[in-house]
Amino acid sequence: MRAVRYHEHGGPDVLQVDEIDRPTPEESEVLVEVRAASVNAVDARFRSGSYGDVSLPAIPGGDAAGIVAAVGEGVEEFATGDRVxxxxxxxxxxxxxxxxxxxxxxxxxxxxxxxxxxxxxxxxNVGVTAWMAFVEYAGLEPTEYCLVHGGNGGVGHAAVQLGTAMGGDVLATAGSEELRERVRDLGAVAAFDYDSEMLEDDILEETDNEGVDVILDHRLDDYLGLDLTVAAQNGRIVTITGGIPAVEDAPLQSKQPTIKGMAIANTPDRQPVLRRIARLVERGDLNPEIAETYDFEEAGEAHRAVTEGGYVGKIVVRP
Ligand SMILES: NC(=O)c1ccc[n+]([C@@H]2O[C@H](COP(=O)([O-])OP(=O)(O)OC[C@H]3O[C@@H](n4cnc5c(N)ncnc54)[C@H](OP(=O)(O)O)[C@@H]3O)[C@@H](O)[C@H]2O)c1
Known part of the structure; x- marks a missing residue:
C-alpha cells in the first residue's frame, strides 16, 4: 500500500510517499481503508521533532475516515464494509x-x-477537543459568554459552532476581517482581531462588562493575562496549549477563576463523543469546513498550509 512517511525529522519536505506492507489489525483494532485524513497542528510538531518521542520512519496523521477492511480479535461493534x-x-x-x-x-x-x-x-480531533473543553470541563451553559481564541482554526471553528449549538454567546478572535466575517457566519456573536490593542476592551464591552464565563485558550503563554482580565466572576479557562506565564496583578483572588489544562490523549475512549459529533454534523449544527484538499504526493504542502494558517477549518489529505 502507499503511505506518506518521514524517515528523518525536518520541514514539510521530509514527507514522501513509500510503498509498504498493509498492516494487520491486532486485538481490539480496526483496519480502515482510508478515504480521507486531515492535518492537525500537532502533526507538524511530531514531524519537525519539536514534540513527542516519534519512532522513525513514521506515518503522519491522527484523524481518518474510510471503510472498515478488517477487524481484530474482540472487536464486535464494527464489521467489514462499515463507514467509519x-x-x-x-x-x-x-x-x-x-x-x-x-x-x-x-x-x-x-x-x-x-x-x-x-x-x-x-x-x-478538533471536534473531540472542542467537546471536551466545553461539555466535560467548562460545563458551558445556555446564554453564557464564551471566548474562542483563533475561531477560524481547526479547534476554533468547531468550538464556535459547538458553543453556539449549546446556547452560548460565542466571542472569537481571528487574524483578518475576511476570517472574522467567516467566523461570525459560523455563529459567533462577535469576532475581534487578535492583534488589536483594544482586544480586552472590545471583549468586555461586548459582554456589557460582565466578562466571559468560559474561555477556550490555545496559547496560554500569550493570553493568560488577557483571559484573567476579561473573565467573568468564577470564569472557567480551559487551555489546550501553553504554560502558565507570570502575570502581574492577576485578579485571581477577586475573580476566583478556574484554569483547567486538558489533552484529549487523557480520554482514550473517543467513541461516545465521536457519536455525538456525528449527530451534530448530521443535523447541521456542526459544519466542518474544509479549506483545501491535497493528495498524498502533496502531503508536504498540506503540512506547510497548516503551519502558515490564514484559513477556516481543516486541511484534508486523500490517498
Ligand atoms: N490539548 C489538546 O488535546 C489539543 C487538541 C487539539 C489541538 N491542540 C492544540 O491547540 C492548538 C490549536 O490547534 P488547531 O488544530 O486549532 O490549530 P490550527 O488549525 O492551526 O489553528 C490555530 C489558530 O490559531 C490562530 N492564531 C495564530 N496566531 C495567533 C495569535 N497570535 N493569537 C491568537 N490566535 C492565533 C490561527 O489564526 P490564523 O489562521 O490567522 O493564523 C488559527 O485560528 C495547537 O497548538 C494544537 O496543537 C491541543
Whole structure:
C-alpha cells in the first residue's frame, strides 16, 4: 500500500510517499481503508521533532475516515464494509496518511451515510477537543459568554459552532476581517482581531462588562493575562496549549477563576463523543469546513498550509 512517511525529522519536505506492507489489525483494532485524513497542528510538531518521542520512519496523521477492511480479535461493534471515522491518535499509534491504517476500536465510530469522508476525516480531533473543553470541563451553559481564541482554526471553528449549538454567546478572535466575517457566519456573536490593542476592551464591552464565563485558550503563554482580565466572576479557562506565564496583578483572588489544562490523549475512549459529533454534523449544527484538499504526493504542502494558517477549518489529505 502507499503511505506518506518521514524517515528523518525536518520541514514539510521530509514527507514522501513509500510503498509498504498493509498492516494487520491486532486485538481490539480496526483496519480502515482510508478515504480521507486531515492535518492537525500537532502533526507538524511530531514531524519537525519539536514534540513527542516519534519512532522513525513514521506515518503522519491522527484523524481518518474510510471503510472498515478488517477487524481484530474482540472487536464486535464494527464489521467489514462499515463507514467509519476516527481521531485523536497519537504519534505512537500508527498514522492515517496511508491507504490502510490500524486504529484502536475505542477511537472509531460509525460515520453517517449523509456525512462525506472528507468531513469525517476533518472533524475528529478538533471536534473531540472542542467537546471536551466545553461539555466535560467548562460545563458551558445556555446564554453564557464564551471566548474562542483563533475561531477560524481547526479547534476554533468547531468550538464556535459547538458553543453556539449549546446556547452560548460565542466571542472569537481571528487574524483578518475576511476570517472574522467567516467566523461570525459560523455563529459567533462577535469576532475581534487578535492583534488589536483594544482586544480586552472590545471583549468586555461586548459582554456589557460582565466578562466571559468560559474561555477556550490555545496559547496560554500569550493570553493568560488577557483571559484573567476579561473573565467573568468564577470564569472557567480551559487551555489546550501553553504554560502558565507570570502575570502581574492577576485578579485571581477577586475573580476566583478556574484554569483547567486538558489533552484529549487523557480520554482514550473517543467513541461516545465521536457519536455525538456525528449527530451534530448530521443535523447541521456542526459544519466542518474544509479549506483545501491535497493528495498524498502533496502531503508536504498540506503540512506547510497548516503551519502558515490564514484559513477556516481543516486541511484534508486523500490517498
Ligand atoms: N490539548 C489538546 O488535546 C489539543 C487538541 C487539539 C489541538 N491542540 C492544540 O491547540 C492548538 C490549536 O490547534 P488547531 O488544530 O486549532 O490549530 P490550527 O488549525 O492551526 O489553528 C490555530 C489558530 O490559531 C490562530 N492564531 C495564530 N496566531 C495567533 C495569535 N497570535 N493569537 C491568537 N490566535 C492565533 C490561527 O489564526 P490564523 O489562521 O490567522 O493564523 C488559527 O485560528 C495547537 O497548538 C494544537 O496543537 C491541543
Amino acid at each position: 471515522f476516527a481521531g485523536g491518535m497519537g504519534h505512537d499509534e500508527g498514522g492515517t496518511f496511508a491507504e490502510y491504517a490500524t486504529i484502536p476500536a475505542v477511537k472509531v465510530a460509525h460515520l453517517p451515510e449523509s456525512v462525506s469522508f472528507e468531513v469525517g476525516g476533518a472533524i475528529p
